[in-house]
Structure formats: structure tokens, C-alpha cells
Amino acid sequence: MAGTNPDAPDFETLWPTAVDAVAGLVRGLVGDRQVADELVQEVAVQAYRHLDRWRAEGSFTGWCLGIARNLVRMHWRTAARGRGVIRDPALLDTLAGEAAALAEEDDAVAEQDALRACLEALPPAAWELVQLHYVQDLTPGAIAARTAVAPGAVRVRLHRIRAALRTCIERRMAIGGADA
16 A cells, blocks of 8 residues: 555545546536445545555546546446446546546646746755756856866756755655645
8 A cells, every 4th residue: 555655645645636636527427416426435445445556657636537437437337237328438438538638737737836846945056057057058067167166066966956856846746736
């Protein structure tokens, strides 16, 4: 479960980021609010039980939407047996795919917001190196000439800045975005 990686976000942190998208998809496909709410609860149970199967580099919301899609299919099969209801699996795949794409777009926006916040938190010297290298497109050698720092030291500092930004972004994403 989630206990295998102590740095991985726990279910209680992840589920609130996905529940609205899952509930919207399920309610839209099922129609009956009570049945939809039961299916959303089942998605939460399945996601919790199988959290170790989620790849942290992927979208948690997208993963939960996949679970929801499968549970809705099972519900439709059960309902169809009892009442002769016909449901279109292609429609389900299309809607679930669109919902997953929207969730991934939300993740990308959240990641950009986290990057922006992490960049703003950089110390002035690190900010200057980022500006010189990534905005002005200067090589470490050209930066060294401007700043009177050895080219090797510039490369090391840029590497450390990237590592710090990566850690900052991952931390912000794990706890819910750029505000954290």
C-alpha cells in the first residue's frame, strides 16, 4: 500500500484532489444519484486498496477515473441483465478519456503553478543564474565570464538549482499545489 514509500503522498491527501472529477463522471454516466454515490464510494475503496498500483508519475485523478469507468461498466452490465438496459461502452470510453485528459491538464497547470512559486522562492543569486541560463540562453562559460565564477562552479550551481526546484515542485504537488 502507500506505506512502501514514506515520501509518497497518502490516500487522505490524494483522494480529495480526485473525488470531484470522479463524482462528476459517475453521476453523469449513471444518472441515479444514490447509485452514483455508492459507485464513487467504491472507487475510493478500490483506489485505497490498490494505491500501490498507482504510478506516482501519472495522474492520480486519471487513475481513479479509470477505476470509475470500470465500475460503471460493471454496473451497466448488472443493470442490463435485470432490466434489458443497453449502454454504449464506446461512449463510456470517450467520456472517461475526456475526463482523464481534463484531469491531466489540471495536473499540468498545477505543476506550472508550483514551478512558478518555487522559482519565486529562489535566492537572488540562484534566480540570476536561472535568468542568465534559461532566459538569456547563456552557456555556463558565458555566465562565468559575467559573474567571475568558474564555469564548472556555474554548472554545479545550475545542477543544484534544478534539483532544488524538482524537490520543491514535488513537495508542492504532493501537498496540493502552489499555495503550499
